[in-house]
Amino acid sequence: MTGIKFLLDTNVVIGFLKEYPGAIALLNQENLDFENCAISQITRMELLSYPQLQDDEAQIIQDFLDHLLILKIDDIVEQGAIQFRRTQRVKLPDAIIAATAQAYGLQLITLDQELATKFAQDSA
Numbered sequence: 001m002t003g004i005k006f007l008l009d010t011n012v013v014i015g016f017l018k019e020y021p022g023a024i025a026l027l028n029q030e031n032l033d034f035e036n037c038a039i040s041q042i043t044r045m046e047l048l049s050y051p052q053l054q055d056d057e058a059q060i061i062q063d064f065l066d067h068l069l070i071l072k073i074d075d076i077v078e079q080g081a082i083q084f085r086r087t088q089r090v091k092l093p094d095a096i097i098a099a100t101a102q103a104y105g106l107q108l109i110t111l112d113q114e115l116a117t118k119f120a121q122d123s124a
Helices: 010-017 019-029 041-048 055-067 075-088 090-102 114-121
Strands: 006-008 038-039 069-071 108-109
Touching: 006 010, 006 019, 006 090, 010 019, 010 041, 010 055, 038 041, 038 090, 041 055, 041 069, 041 090, 055 090, 075 090, 090 114, 108 114
Parallel strands: 006 038, 006 108, 038 069
Antiparallel strands: none
């Protein structure tokens, strides 16, 4: 996992792919290079399981994901997600993403300010 420093939340990936100014600004602010970014397995599932997703959109997402490391949900992430959800009262996908960042010692990049705050509090 050499060089990986950041874990991208699902909302950041969606924002980047849809060219939302807030997502682009956040990525520029953090001076991110996708070579040092990863995503959680749950982000991949969220991105590709949207019911109205068209085949061409799925291909764009898959092409993007091919350039990122996808971190699996293992026992350490599972336990971290359980604890994070119980203490921070967030949705399960958010807890899994936060726990993945914690387990791998990565900075969580998210557009969700509430999740960012809870992640920072929990990681302190």
